[in-house]
Amino acid sequence: MSTTTSPQRTNNGQYGxxxxxxxxxxxxxxxxxxxxxxxxxxxxxLVVIGLLALFQAQGDRVEVLEVTKPVPAGQVIKAxxxxxxxxxxxxxxxxxxxxxxxxxxxxxxxLVEGQILTPEAVTGDPLPGDGERLVALxxxxxxxxxxxxxxxxxxxxxxxxxxxxxxxxxxxxxxxLAEGAxxxxxxxxxxxxxxxxxxxxxxxxxxxxxxxxxxxxxIVQAPLASAEE
Numbered sequence: 001m002s003t004t005t006s007p008q009r010t011n012n013g014q015y016g017x018x019x020x021x022x023x024x025x026x027x028x029x030x031x032x033x034x035x036x037x038x039x040x041x042x043x044x045x046l047v048v049i050g051l052l053a054l055f056q057a058q059g060d061r062v063e064v065l066e067v068t069k070p071v072p073a074g075q076v077i078k079a080x081x082x083x084x085x086x087x088x089x090x091x092x093x094x095x096x097x098x099x100x101x102x103x104x105x106x107x108x109x110x111l112v113e114g115q116i117l118t119p120e121a122v123t124g125d126p127l128p129g130d131g132e133r134l135v136a137l138x139x140x141x142x143x144x145x146x147x148x149x150x151x152x153x154x155x156x157x158x159x160x161x162x163x164x165x166x167x168x169x170x171x172x173x174x175x176x177l178a179e180g181a182x183x184x185x186x187x188x189x190x191x192x193x194x195x196x197x198x199x200x201x202x203x204x205x206x207x208x209x210x211x212x213x214x215x216x217x218x219i220v221q222a223p224l225a226s227a228e229e
Contacts, residue, residue: 061086064093064116065102071111074129076182077122079103081111092118104151133205134184135212137196143218144186144194152183153222154198156208161215177211178204180222 065082084096094117108123128134156178181198188194200208211217
């Protein structure tokens, strides 16, 4: 419905337009229109900023490694202990493509389910976990498998000292002191003996150390099934 301005009588008695009234009406409408335009522009700007932030966040997402179940401190990290997820905003996280550098390492501290792995969370240093202990074995070269290296799994057997007589039973059924011990390091002494540090269960650590000190141990490669446990 259009609004018309009726001619009004002027001071001299003639009819004409009241300019002050007309300008007043225009002045009231102008701020309302400007306010509507400003609100619309602000809304568009906010939408654009929000979309840009969303696209930026999506672009920053990377595949990293997440812990799938608790791993006690010192325990070897297995393939099933971690999996790949996509996240954003986690600086320093280990990328999923580097999973081979994590599996076989040890948890530097207790890992919890859902934790994003960082380099500080894993270690290659021998770190006994709960119920485990490190034992150093000094052995003649003939009692150490050739090519033995850190990460190998061995069985520690009780045997007679070198040159000592042994019964048939001792030779055919040697006592297994530690089964599935993981080699942490392999070194040598000035005399040519081998020093092999192994990680064993706490319950057998003392007998293993005692037999080793008496020169009555040897090590053999563990069966494949034990090595994969």
